Amino acid sequence: MKYRHGHHAGNFADVHKHVTLLTLLAALKRKDKGFLYLETHAGRGAYGSTGPAGEAATGIGRFDAQSGADALLRSGAEELRRYGERVQLLRRARGEPRLYPGSPLLAVSELRPADRAVLIERLPAEARALEKALHHSGPAAPRVHVETGDGFERLRAWLPPPERRGLTFIDPPYEESRQDFERARHAAADALRRFPTGVVAVWYPIKDERDTAAWHAALGAELDCPLLAAELSLYPRDSRVALNGSGMLILNPPYQLAERMEIWLPQLHGCLDLGHGGGASVRPLTRPGP
Numbered sequence: 001m002k003y004r005h006g007h008h009a010g011n012f013a014d015v016h017k018h019v020t021l022l023t024l025l026a027a028l029k030r031k032d033k034g035f036l037y038l039e040t041h042a043g044r045g046a047y048g049s050t051g052p053a054g055e056a057a058t059g060i061g062r063f064d065a066q067s068g069a070d071a072l073l074r075s076g077a078e079e080l081r082r083y084g085e086r087v088q089l090l091r092r093a094r095g096e097p098r099l100y101p102g103s104p105l106l107a108v109s110e111l112r113p114a115d116r117a118v119l120i121e122r123l124p125a126e127a128r129a130l131e132k133a134l135h136h137s138g139p140a141a142p143r144v145h146v147e148t149g150d151g152f153e154r155l156r157a158w159l160p161p162p163e164r165r166g167l168t169f170i171d172p173p174y175e176e177s178r179q180d181f182e183r184a185r186h187a188a189a190d191a192l193r194r195f196p197t198g199v200v201a202v203w204y205p206i207k208d209e210r211d212t213a214a215w216h217a218a219l220g221a222e223l224d225c226p227l228l229a230a231e232l233s234l235y236p237r238d239s240r241v242a243l244n245g246s247g248m249l250i251l252n253p254p255y256q257l258a259e260r261m262e263i264w265l266p267q268l269h270g271c272l273d274l275g276h277g278g279g280a281s282v283r284p285l286t287r288p289g290p
Helices: 012-028 060-069 078-094 103-110 124-136 151-158 177-194 209-222 257-272
Strands: 036-039 116-121 143-148 166-170 199-206 227-233 245-251 279-285
Touching: 012 060, 012 078, 012 103, 012 166, 012 199, 012 227, 012 245, 012 257, 036 103, 036 151, 060 078, 060 257, 078 103, 078 257, 103 116, 103 124, 116 124, 116 151, 124 143, 151 166, 151 177, 166 177, 177 199, 177 209, 177 245, 199 209, 209 227, 209 245, 209 279, 227 257, 257 279
Parallel strands: 036 116, 036 166, 116 143, 166 199
Antiparallel strands: 199 245, 227 245, 227 279
16 A cells, blocks of 8 residues: 555644654663664655644644643643754754654654664655655764665564664554554564563554554563553544544653653643543553463
8 A cells, every 4th residue: 555654744643653752762862872763664754834734733733833822831841842842943954844854854853973773664755755855954863774675574684783772663554454553563572572672662543442452462461571551642542533542652661751751741632632532641551460
């Protein structure tokens, strides 16, 4: 299937996942030693105008409006301020005031000279667009590699990294929901086996509460490491909207990540809330008992 990240770019799930991504990178940067950032489904990196129409209106559109006028965001969580500032910096660097930067641009803009990035994209045209976006967004980290291929498969070639520190971001399109959920679960388990001390972040859509709960249970049974589920929903979890919520599953979450998420995630929900229900939650996933 011809999936394009651009169809959903800037929606509420993107805002949720990208604030989380920058938070994880900031945690890794607390130590001077370099790390690898590995992304399995990178997309083209930069997306066009996020005007009033489309999914971006209820994501980055609302965030832009609230962050310019809402005292909660101006004086609130540093994670939300960091995200807003980074988006604005990338827009200015490209001279595109309504640009939406995808995860590769956001991540690379945070890397230091000692850090390294591998960005994998399945579609050749999207990978070429990503290389162009990185070139036009200002100086990139010295070691950034864009690769065309199946991110689930290519993950094995890059782990464990020589740095022995890293973040693997698994963000498939979930076009074939059941298959992608299973592939994401197996990829997360494989990443953990190859790199037991690495941080792994898996984004997942929340469409049906029963499916999400079953997937969580399978992960909890398979993965022998700390697991944290951070979710943001704009609709009740069992409603029939196409996308009720956005989830981030973190393997080996950094120190105090959960405590910080309990502060900024409700603030983000308050910023994006459409009045249809939903909410925000941060909770550990535990292995099932015997």
